[in-house]
Amino acid sequence: MEMTQKALTIAGSDCSGGAGIQADLKTFSAHGVYGMSVITAIVAENTYRVSGIMDVSPDMIDKQIRDVFEDIYPDAVKIGMLNTIETMTAVAESLKIWQPQNVVIDPVMYAKNGSPLMSLDAIETLIKVVVPLATLVTPNIPEAEEIAGMMISNIGDMKVAAMNIHEMGCQAVLIKGGHAKGDATDVFYDGHKFYQLTTSRIQTKNTHGTGCTLSSAIASNLALGYPMADAVKLAKAYVTQAIAHALPLGQGNGPTHHFHDLVQKKKGVSS
Ligand SMILES: Nc1ncnc2c1ncn2[C@@H]1O[C@H](COP(=O)(O)OP(=O)(O)O)[C@@H](O)[C@H]1O
Ligand SMILES: Cc1ncc(COP(=O)(O)O)c(N)n1
Numbered sequence: 002m003e004m005t006q007k008a009l010t011i012a013g014s015d016c017s018g019g020a021g022i023q024a025d026l027k028t029f030s031a032h033g034v035y036g037m038s039v040i041t042a043i044v045a046e047n048t049y050r051v052s053g054i055m056d057v058s059p060d061m062i063d064k065q066i067r068d069v070f071e072d073i074y075p076d077a078v079k080i081g082m083l084n085t086i087e088t089m090t091a092v093a094e095s096l097k098i099w100q101p102q103n104v105v106i107d108p109v110m111y112a113k114n115g116s117p118l119m120s121l122d123a124i125e126t127l128i129k130v131v132v133p134l135a136t137l138v139t140p141n142i143p144e145a146e147e148i149a150g151m152m153i154s155n156i157g158d159m160k161v162a163a164m165n166i167h168e169m170g171c172q173a174v175l176i177k178g179g180h181a182k183g184d185a186t187d188v189f190y191d192g193h194k195f196y197q198l199t200t201s202r203i204q205t206k207n208t209h210g211t212g213c214t215l216s217s218a219i220a221s222n223l224a225l226g227y228p229m230a231d232a233v234k235l236a237k238a239y240v241t242q243a244i245a246h247a248l249p250l251g252q253g254n255g256p257t258h259h260f261h262d263l264v265q266k267k268k269g270v271s272s
Contacts, residue, residue: 005035006033006034006035006076006077006221006224006225006226007034007035007036007037007073007074007075007076007224008029008034008035008036008037008075008076008077008078008079008217008220008221008224009036009037009038009039009069009075009077009078009079009101010022010025010026010029010036010037010038010039010078010079010080010081010217010220011038011039011041011062011066011078011079011080011081011083011092012025012038012039012040012041012079012080012081012082012107012109012213013040013041013042013043013044013054013081013082013084013109013118014040014042014043014044015044015046015210016043016044016045016046016047017046017047017048017209017251017256018256019048019209019210019250019251019254019255019256019257020046020112020113020209020210020212020213020256021044021081021082021210021213022038022040022081024210024213024214024217024256024257024259025038025079025081025213025216025217025220026038027259028213028214028217028218028221028239028243028259029217029220029221030259031239031259031260031261031263031264032218032221032222032225032239032264033225033261033264034076034221034224034225035073037069037073037075039062039065039066039069040057040065041056041057041062041081041082041083041084041088041092042054042055042056042057042082042084042088043055043057044082044118046112046116047251047253048209048250048251048252048253048254048255048256049114049251049252049253049254050114050116050253051112051114051116051117051118054084054118056084056085056087056088057088059087059088059090059091060091062088062091062092062095063091063094063095066092066095066096066099067095067099070099070101074099074101075101075224076102076103076223076224077101077102077103077104077105077220077221077223077224078096078101078103078104078105078220079105079106079107079216079217079219079220080092080104080105080106080107080131080134080135081107081109081213081216082109082118082119083109083119083123083127083131084118084119084120084123085120085123086120086122086123086126089123089126089127089130089131090126090130092131093130093131093134096134097134102136103136103220103223103224104134104135104136104137105135105136105137105138105139105216105217105219105220105223106131106132106134106135106137106138106139106171106216107138107139107140107212107213107215107216108127108131108132108138108139108140108144108148109144109212109213110143110144110147111143112209113208113209113253113254114253114254124147124148127148128148128169132148132166132169132170132171133169133170133171134171135171135172135173136171136172136173136223136229137171137172137173137174137175137219137229137233138166138171138173138174138175139174139175139176139177139212139215139216139219140166140174140176140177141176141177141179141180141212142159142176142177142178142179142180142181143180145159145162145163145166145176146162148162148165148166148169149161149162149165149166150165151165153176156186156188156197159176159178159188160188160190160195162176163175163176163188163189163190163195164190167190167192172191172192172229173189173190173191173192173229174189174190175187175188175189175190175219175233176188177211177212177215179208179211179212183202184199184200184201184202185199185200185201185202185203185241186198186199187199187237189230189233191229191230196230196233196234198233198234198237200237200241203241203244203245205244205247205255206253206254206255207244207247207248207249207250207254207255207256207257208244208247208254208257209251209253209254209255209256209257210256210257211240211243211244211257214239214240214243214257214259215236215237215239215240216236218235218236218239218240219232219233219236221236222235222236227267231267235264235265235266235267238265239263239264239265240257242263243257243258243259243263244257246258246260246263
């Protein structure tokens with residue numbers, strides 16, 4: 002029988018299905034990876050607003066993580082929305098026990114419509130407790146500005162911010178350029194080298210879930226055995242296709258679309 006690769010998302014639930022846990026599971030599935038989920042918060046949201054957040058208790062977060070890891074140990078973990086200091090601490094303490102190999106952290110702070118998804122007082126815990134857990138951290142430009150404590154207005158600034166964030170103790174950094182003007186250029190830094198990943202900007206308002214899609218595609222590729230730089234490049238190609246096929250659903254920012262044909266593979270890597 003073929004080996005089944007497994008990925009876990011630790012994130013918030015988006016009832017409208019475009020971001021969070023729901024986007025992550027769809028992405029894992031499109032990659033042929035078995036998906037599991039630990040829910041950190043239930044978010045009442047849709048394509049244009051967030052109307053409520055209910056945080057899951059730290060005890061229930063611990064139990065969910067334990068029940069996953071002691072039974073079906075994931076090959077990669079993606080972390081998304083962690084709203085509070087207590088949520089961050091619970092996830093960090095549990096992951097220290099279970100020691101997953103590949104941890105992709107999307108430091109979610111706002112929804113596409115600007116609604117906050119992380120408490121303002123949690124930034125220090127994010128930096129001190131969460132970022133050091135990451136094999137890769139994937140902030141967008143506003144998140145990288147908050148974490149690195151600087152303004153970002155060009156590719157040079159993205160590189161400086163990536164170095165600053167790398168010094169906080171993660172292994173690699175990908176700053177996403179979705180919020181910039183012009184081409185969609187992401188900057189990847191592995192502690193030694195910079196790589197620029199550029200695609201032309203797709204003219205669409207349907208970008209709900211782009212960051213979730215990208216980070217869970219990277220986690221899928223790591224679970225499938227790709228080295229980090231390849232995992233990032235293939236995931237960028239996947240998210241570009243998922244945006245190109247985004248669904249014009251809802252009244253706000255429609256969701257990215259997921260299906261197996263969007264997944265590209267690199268020659269020479271078995272999966
Ligand atoms: N309109 C677009 N056209 C092409 N790529 C995009 C577009 N918007 C975002 N992206 C890409 O989608 C990914 C997610 O980026 P971004 O939207 O900045 O993240 P987030 O969802 O966390 O705000 C990045 O690879 C970015 O370059
Ligand atoms: C539960 C949840 N998690 C994350 C996001 C941000 O999604 P994205 O930045 O990918 O649009 C969201 N809107 N809801």
